[in-house]
Amino acid sequence: MQSSFRLGNIFGIDIGIHYTWLFVFALVTWSLAALVFPQTFQGWSTAAYWTVGAIAALLLFVSVLVHELAHSLVAKREGLPVASITLFIFGGVSNIQKEATRPRDEFLMAFVGPLSSLVIGVVMTILALLLSNANQQVFAIVSYLAGINILLAAFNLVPAFPLDGGRVLRAILWWWTGSMMRATRIASIAGQVFAYLIIFIGLLFVFRGDIIGGLWLVFIGWFLNNAAESSYKQLATQQLLRGIPVRNIMTKDLQTTSPDITVRELIERYILPGSIRALPVVRDSRMVGLVTLSDVQHVPQEEWDNVRVEEIMTPREKLHVLTPRDDINMALESLGEQDLNQLPVVDDGRVIGMVTRGHIIRFMQVREELGVRK
Numbered sequence: 001m002q003s004s005f006r007l008g009n010i011f012g013i014d015i016g017i018h019y020t021w022l023f024v025f026a027l028v029t030w031s032l033a034a035l036v037f038p039q040t041f042q043g044w045s046t047a048a049y050w051t052v053g054a055i056a057a058l059l060l061f062v063s064v065l066v067h068e069l070a071h072s073l074v075a076k077r078e079g080l081p082v083a084s085i086t087l088f089i090f091g092g093v094s095n096i097q098k099e100a101t102r103p104r105d106e107f108l109m110a111f112v113g114p115l116s117s118l119v120i121g122v123v124m125t126i127l128a129l130l131l132s133n134a135n136q137q138v139f140a141i142v143s144y145l146a147g148i149n150i151l152l153a154a155f156n157l158v159p160a161f162p163l164d165g166g167r168v169l170r171a172i173l174w175w176w177t178g179s180m181m182r183a184t185r186i187a188s189i190a191g192q193v194f195a196y197l198i199i200f201i202g203l204l205f206v207f208r209g210d211i212i213g214g215l216w217l218v219f220i221g222w223f224l225n226n227a228a229e230s231s232y233k234q235l236a237t238q239q240l241l242r243g244i245p246v247r248n249i250m251t252k253d254l255q256t257t258s259p260d261i262t263v264r265e266l267i268e269r270y271i272l273p274g275s276i277r278a279l280p281v282v283r284d285s286r287m288v289g290l291v292t293l294s295d296v297q298h299v300p301q302e303e304w305d306n307v308r309v310e311e312i313m314t315p316r317e318k319l320h321v322l323t324p325r326d327d328i329n330m331a332l333e334s335l336g337e338q339d340l341n342q343l344p345v346v347d348d349g350r351v352i353g354m355v356t357r358g359h360i361i362r363f364m365q366v367r368e369e370l371g372v373r374k
């Protein structure tokens with residue numbers, strides 16, 4: 001995110017603060033020190049109200065950070081790179097650089113955030129009950145953290161994309177319908193409906209006299225609506241790719257191998273010279289399977305001369321293939337759902353090309369940079 005400064009690095013993830021967060025810090029500290037704490041706890045010095053307010057606001061920051069770290073660590077475990085976490089006016093954002101490829105991964109990644117807030121909230125509630133007769137200032141901080149974390153968990157679980165709850169909803173719909181696109185569409189519509197509802201409630205507040213509270217809600221609703229809309233746009237890009245056949249982007253100068261050569265020959269003739277990661281296996285000009293680098297890695301070196309390609313390849317029947325007329329979205333979805341890096345393109349039993357994730361990304365980037373719409 002622009003205009004943010006770096007705070008440090010945890011588990012290889014850069015932690016940053018956007019300047020708008022300072023505004024939130026000031027607002028939270030002020031509302032605790034000037035309004036909330038004086039109403040609940042009498043007889044503290046002014047300095048005590050402000051110090052306790054500032055500590056509570058800082059610990060709110062730590063709570064949001066833990067929430068985002070939970071998302072990021074699950075993402076990293078799932079093999080999705082996380083560049084940074086930035087805290088800004090509406091909370092935190094984890095800069096996860098790839099989308100989950102399976103609904104299960106998306107579900108876990110989204111759910112773990114609110115779950116961590118809920119756990120903090122419950123632990124703080126128990127602490128507050130235990131500490132109710134102890135130091136008033138400590139009790140004030142602990143009970144504030146209990147309430148705010150439970151609120152954070154609840155707000156994030158609202159099924160409005162791109163909030164965590166919307167992502168959970170999308171993962172469930174994705175798993176149910178098998179289509180990430182449809183799931184995203186429904187979840188972002190839910191997100192927009194929720195956003196308009198918040199704006200509407202905010203306006204009601206304004207008309208009833210609570211101008212600051214009302215405008216704050218309108219602002220949050222506006223932000224959520226924008227976020228839901230941009231996830232819609234992402235979907236539109238996918239729609240843009242619809243109808244463009246994989247024939248247009250596949251590599252055509254293709255090397256193939258025979259099923260009868262040994263693993264050593266395969267490595268020395270094809271894999272090493274061409275840095276090739278996957279090779280269609282062809283017999284009598286018909287595709288019989290696909291052999292990949294990871295298939296080869298499973299063969300111990302002393303067996304390289306004894307094992308033939310046919311024994312380690314994935315046979316044609318178990319292979320997911322594309323036809324040259326399939327559209328790029330379909331290739332993208334198949335790659336994602338099967339967690340593969342490449343798919344062979346087969347026409348009438350003969351392999352005529354390969355499509356990789358890299359091809360599709362480059363294809364989209366070039367169109368984007370040229371401003372080509374269709």
Ligand SMILES: [Zn+2]
Pocket residue numbers: 067068071113114156164
């Ligand atoms: Zn979250």
